[in-house]
Amino acid sequence: MLHAKLDPVGYAQSIGVRMLGHVTIYGSSYDMFSTEPYLVTLHDNVFISIGARFICHDGGVLPFRRVEPTLDLAAPITVEANCFIGTGALIMRGVTIGNNCIVAANAVVTKDVPEGTIVGGNPARAIRSTAEYLAAARTRSLGIGHMDGDRKHREYKRIFGIGDDQ
Numbered sequence: 001m002l003h004a005k006l007d008p009v010g011y012a013q014s015i016g017v018r019m020l021g022h023v024t025i026y027g028s029s030y031d032m033f034s035t036e037p038y039l040v041t042l043h044d045n046v047f048i049s050i051g052a053r054f055i056c057h058d059g060g061v062l063p064f065r066r067v068e069p070t071l072d073l074a075a076p077i078t079v080e081a082n083c084f085i086g087t088g089a090l091i092m093r094g095v096t097i098g099n100n101c102i103v104a105a106n107a108v109v110t111k112d113v114p115e116g117t118i119v120g121g122n123p124a125r126a127i128r129s130t131a132e133y134l135a136a137a138r139t140r141s142l143g144i145g146h147m148d149g150d151r152k153h154r155e156y157k158r159i160f161g162i163g164d165d166q
Contacts, residue, residue, distance in 0.1 A: 008025035008026070008027065008028060008029035008032075009023055009024070009025050009029070011028075011029050011030065012025060012029045012032070012033060012037065015033060015037040015038075016037045016038035017033055017037045017038070017040045017041075017042065018038070018040065018041040018042065019041075019042050020041065020042065020043045020044060021042075021043055021044020021045060021046075021081065022044055022045060022046075023042045023044075023046045023047075023048070024046070024047045024048070025048045026047070026048065026049050026050050027049070027050030027051065028050075029048075031053075032048070032052060032053060032054060033053075033054050034053070034054060034055045034056050034057060035056075035057065036056040036057055036074060037054075037056075039056040039074065039075070039076040039077060040054045040056065040076070040077045040078075040079075041076065041077070041078045041079070042079050043078075043079060043080045043081040043083075043099075044081045044082070045081050045082045045083075046079050046081070046082075046083050046084075046085070047083070047084045047085065048085045049084075049085060049086050049087040049088075049089070049105070050087050050088075051087050051088040052085045052086070052087065052088065052089045052090075052091070053089070053090050053091070054077050054091045055090065055091070055092055055093060056074050056075065056076065056077055056093045057072075057073065057074040057093060058073035058074070058093060060073075061073055073093065074093055075093040075094035076093075076094070077091055077092075077093065077094070077095050077096075078095075078096045078097070079091075079096075079097045080096070080097060080098050080099040080101075080115070081099050081100075082099055082100045082101075083097055083099070083100070083101045083102070083103070084101075084102045084103070085097075085103045086102070086103055086104050086105035086106070086107065086120075087105040087106070088105055088106040089103045089104070089105065089106065089107045089108075089109065090106075090107070090108045090109065091103070091109045092108070092109060092110045095109050095110065095111065095112055095113070096112045096113070097109070097112070097113040098112070098113055098114050098115030098116070098117065099115045099116070100115055100116045100130050101113050101114075101115065101116065101117050101118065101119070101130065102117075102118040102119075102130060102133065103118075103119055103120070103124065104118065104119065104120030104121070104124075104127065105120075106120075106122070107119055107120045107121060107122065107124040108121075108122040108123050108124055109123075109124040110123045110124070111123070111124075114126075116129050116130045116131060117129060117130065118130055118133055142155070142156075142159055144156075144159075
């Protein structure tokens with residue numbers, strides 16, 4: 001199987017997802033994109049968490065095709081630069097997520113997200129601006145965002161008082 005041999009970004013590109021810069025996908029992208037992956041455009045510095053989904057069509061019209069065989073609803077999805085898509089988020093057809101946005105875990109995004117906005121919920125609604133989030137994050141930061149791997153795990157354990165025997 002092709003998807004088993006590629007990294008998540010490589011697989012997404014192989015099925016037609018357009019990437020206009022550096023994109024990071026955590027976990028598998030095998031079922032992240034619906035049957036029209038070529039309608040999804042991801043700009044630079046986009047991060048997508050495990051279980052997020054991009055659905056470019058509306059299957060709700062299927063029962064009505066007996067009486068209207070040509071009925072079909074689909075539209076592109078665009079995620080502009082510097083965005084984070086949380087675990088389990090569902091991005092629906094026709095949505096554009098503006099620059100510098102955060103989509104919370106399990107949010108269902110059915111409408112465009114204005115630049116610099118954090119959205120969450122079902123349906124997703126504005127929670128606050130990314131500028132407000134950044135200001136609050138700076139005051140609570142652990143100061144280890146530049147670390148990775150084992151070094152970062154050791155720091156988490158040290159900060160939260162977790163010994164190696166636990």
